[in-house]
Amino acid sequence: MKYTQCSLPKSKYDRIILGHGGGGKLTQSLLSDLFFPAFANPFLNQQHDGAILPVHDGRLAYTTDSFVVDPLFFPGGNIGDLAINGTVNDLLCCGVIPHYLSAGFIIEEGLPFDILKKIISSMAKAAQEANVVIVTGDTKVVERGKCDKIFINTSGIGVVRPDTQISPLNAQPGDVIIVSGQIGAHGICILSTRDNLGFETTVKSDTASLVDIVENLLSGVPEVHVIRDPTRGGLSSTLNEIASTAHVSIELEEEQIPVSEAVCSACELLGLDPLYIANEGIMLFILPGKYAEEALQLIRNSPHGKNAAIIGRVIGDEKAELSMKTSFGRKRIIDMVSGEQLPRIC
Amino acid sequence: MKYTQCSLPKSKYDRIILGHGGGGKLTQSLLSDLFFPAFANPFLNQQHDGAILPVHDGRLAYTTDSFVVDPLFFPGGNIGDLAINGTVNDLLCCGVIPHYLSAGFIIEEGLPFDILKKIISSMAKAAQEANVVIVTGDTKVVERGKCDKIFINTSGIGVVRPDTQISPLNAQPGDVIIVSGQIGAHGICILSTRDNLGFETTVKSDTASLVDIVENLLSGVPEVHVIRDPTRGGLSSTLNEIASTAHVSIELEEEQIPVSEAVCSACELLGLDPLYIANEGIMLFILPGKYAEEALQLIRNSPHGKNAAIIGRVIGDEKAELSMKTSFGRKRIIDMVSGEQLPRIC
Known part of the structure; x- marks a missing residue:
């Protein structure tokens, strides 16, 4: 057609x-x-x-x-x-x-x-x-x-795909977390369009289908455990869900998480945390550490994946919690969002 | 479950x-x-x-x-x-x-x-x-x-089902039209609930899934050409669509079309034609005339099919029109409904 x-x-x-x-x-x-x-x-x-x-x-x-x-x-x-x-x-x-x-x-x-x-x-x-x-x-x-x-x-x-077994249940200690691009663009874009919020930004929604990224990755890497798109509730909700489903803990590195300057500024202005902001063209991949660099290269080869980064790892821990090592070296627990940050984001 | x-x-x-x-x-x-x-x-x-x-x-x-x-x-x-x-x-x-x-x-x-x-x-x-x-x-x-x-x-x-080829395209001269039950109940029921219409009726919606009727029929009759549920727009719209898709004409017999007394009275009161009223638990079957009686019995064996009837036939005719022989022996053309008789029927 x-x-x-x-x-x-x-x-x-x-x-x-x-x-x-x-x-x-x-x-x-x-x-x-x-x-x-x-x-x-x-x-x-x-x-x-x-x-x-x-x-x-x-x-x-x-x-x-x-x-x-x-x-x-x-x-x-x-x-x-x-x-x-x-x-x-x-x-x-x-x-x-x-x-x-x-x-x-x-x-x-x-x-x-x-x-x-x-x-x-x-x-x-x-x-x-x-x-x-x-x-x-x-x-x-x-x-x-x-x-x-x-x-x-x-x-x-x-x-x-034959021989593919992707499920949030498969996240396991030793796995790394890769994000395919800069987070928070869709949520901040929608926020900026709402009449009564009175702030302007140049942030465009990241809405895109990521067929090429996933195809490249699954064709090139023999083992991918989890693929998820962190939409409503952002990275924090998606990773919390995975931690709780797979009974593992996840540790993020704040400095590694890609966020554009425009999204950063908007979040500071509004007192929001980019980890809770919705994305529409971002994927999270969880896969064995030994394939991390190879996977990162494959993702970065796609136009929508050029800002991909390894942002954390899965650890064996019965608490099944999501935490983040901050830029100052401290560890903080990242909870799932409770109610609604912004209605009708998608 | x-x-x-x-x-x-x-x-x-x-x-x-x-x-x-x-x-x-x-x-x-x-x-x-x-x-x-x-x-x-x-x-x-x-x-x-x-x-x-x-x-x-x-x-x-x-x-x-x-x-x-x-x-x-x-x-x-x-x-x-x-x-x-x-x-x-x-x-x-x-x-x-x-x-x-x-x-x-x-x-x-x-x-x-x-x-x-x-x-x-x-x-x-x-x-x-x-x-x-x-x-x-x-x-x-x-x-x-x-x-x-x-x-x-x-x-x-x-x-x-293997060896089944059901499509509106398959309606052909020599086929009969069977309806699985009394028509018009859902539409009249919804009409009667609307605040401003000021009439009351005992008509209940016919909403039901007709899995047993279709399974019995397809297991028992070697050839069924078309199956359709005449929902929005009623019998008239569905049969007009089939006629125009298959390039055949369809002739109904008014006296054979099953309509309950309650639906009849409501239609007379409101000046509506049951052929245009929506159904939610009725099926139309189009199949070769030689299987008509056998099919009718199979349909009538199901609880939702006990009022089934043979209501018309397919004739080879380039006009691709739907007509009805009335109780008085006259033939009238039944057009498709144009706009909306009743919004939000389903």
């Missing part, structure tokens, strides 16, 4: 009306004028209640995520590419090659068609970049005021 | 707060107190970013649907069982045995926990009845007023 933005035709409506969700002619025209041309592929083109997909013996990975980010458009991306990248990255965390995506839209009556078109275009582009196809979908329209412009759910299926 | 309602423990919150969607401790407690116990199965219990599922050579069916029904609870069901049954039935329409479901929740801040528990309980029960497992999920919370209590997306995966 070659996706071209100009292939999206003009609709006779300039806004979504309730009838676009009614299952009748208007729904058909929305699909055939906008969704089908943008996402065209042989599976979606079946236009059946579900897509029929070929599979071979093996293991599938299956995941789902809903996207309610506010605002819809932000520096570096929008809800559309976020919805594709997020689900692709979740699949990558299972050690799989992502293949097929579903997309479910809940749209508020009155949403301008132009906005919808931009979002759909971004989704199609992001899907193409991640080499996945959207094979089945659904559209609902709710009355004005009953949702916030548009919510998107994507689910995804991928095929687990 | 044996699901028991009483296994759901009390939470220390009586309402959903934004923090339940933040990805931190509160999200973890929502999952471990409510979602994991209700939906427990070995795949979900992996608690990974996605579920890892075994597959064998063959074809998968994959579908998605979002549910925004208003009200959340209605006679005969609620948004929870609707979200399971709808996706299971969509899978059945592909001629598959449904296996795995995903569930994505968008919850409005302030939703009482009791409501959420009832919905989750219904989902677990409906999943058990349809013999499917919810293997992966996601929860987002949006601010008060930014969605309408709760929206649920489910996607589903099933394995296509």
